[in-house]
Amino acid sequence: xxxxxxxxxxxxxxxxxxxxxxxxxxxxxxxxxxxxxxxxxxxxxxxxxxxxxxxxxxxxxxxxxxxxxxxxxxxxxxxxxxxxxxxxxxxxxxxxxxxxxxxxxxxxxxxx
Amino acid sequence: xxxxxxxxxxxxxxxxxxxxxxxxxxxxxxxxxxxxxxxxxxxxxxxxxxxxxxxxxxxxxxxxxxxxxxxxxxxxxxxxxxxxxxxxxxxxxxxxxxxxxxxxxxxxxxxxxx
Numbered sequence: 001x002x003x004x005x006x007x008x009x010x011x012x013x014x015x016x017x018x019x020x021x022x023x024x025x026x027x028x029x030x031x032x033x034x035x036x037x038x039x040x041x042x043x044x045x046x047x048x049x050x051x052x053x054x055x056x057x058x059x060x061x062x063x064x065x066x067x068x069x070x071x072x073x074x075x076x077x078x079x080x081x082x083x084x085x086x087x088x089x090x091x092x093x094x095x096x097x098x099x100x101x102x103x104x105x106x107x108x109x110x111x112x
Numbered sequence: 113x114x115x116x117x118x119x120x121x122x123x124x125x126x127x128x129x130x131x132x133x134x135x136x137x138x139x140x141x142x143x144x145x146x147x148x149x150x151x152x153x154x155x156x157x158x159x160x161x162x163x164x165x166x167x168x169x170x171x172x173x174x175x176x177x178x179x180x181x182x183x184x185x186x187x188x189x190x191x192x193x194x195x196x197x198x199x200x201x202x203x204x205x206x207x208x209x210x211x212x213x214x215x216x217x218x219x220x221x222x223x224x225x226x
Contacts, residue, residue, distance in 0.1 A: 004154075031212070032212065034214060034215075036217075041219070041222075042219050042220075043116070043203050043205075043217035043218050043219045043220050044155065044203075044217045045217070046214045046215070046216055046217075049212070049214055051212070087154050087155075089154070096167065096168065097168070098143065098145070098160050098167075098168065099145075099157035099160070099168065099170070100147075100155070100157065100215060101157070102154025102155050102156070103154050104152065104153055104154050105154055
């Protein structure tokens with residue numbers, strides 16, 4: 001059974017205070033690891049896909065990295081508009097399998 | 113690209129009633145997915161279609177749930193004889209038929225059972 005654990009559950013930062021969110025995963029053959037952002041009352045918004053250990057992706061103040069057991073989402077000098085729940089999901093590399101298995105998310109609050 | 117559209121956004125119904133939700137995917141996407149999300153949890157996979165064919169169903173999809181995608185475009189998810197435990201956000205996503213393409217989500221239908 002694929003498993004995804006995200007930590008911390010919640011994180012409060014001052015504006016400009018950089019930090020990292022963690023996603024630990026167990027999957028029998030990883031096809032891809034996905035990061036999404038979710039605002040209250042909205043659906044998840046796609047951020048990044050990582051496919052292999054050592055890969056990194058960046059977008060504005062966000063940078064995602066991947067190892068064989070975990071992924072980190074680094075947030076540099078965050079702004080209040082970065083406040084959201086960040087979800088991590090894995091997809092197993094198995095023929096016919098397209099489902100994403102999600103973690104429970106990290107709720108990030110950036111204080112002005 | 114108008115995004116994934118879901119209707120209605122909110123549905124309130126009494127226990128035991130039937131409900132139906134609709135999802136319109138991004139126009140060129142031929143894969144369509146349904147997920148369910150409860151408060152404080154991540155989305156849980158229910159089922160997915162490639163064109164008209166329903167290719168995978170989760171054990172979460174009990175026999176009270178049925179999903180269709182009759183012409184390979186929009187999809188409907190019906191829940192019969194609703195129960196309190198069905199209260200959740202029902203999310204639809206779509207993607208291109210390439211296993212390395214990301215799934216793009218709509219804003220969901222929030223179902224509340226009285």
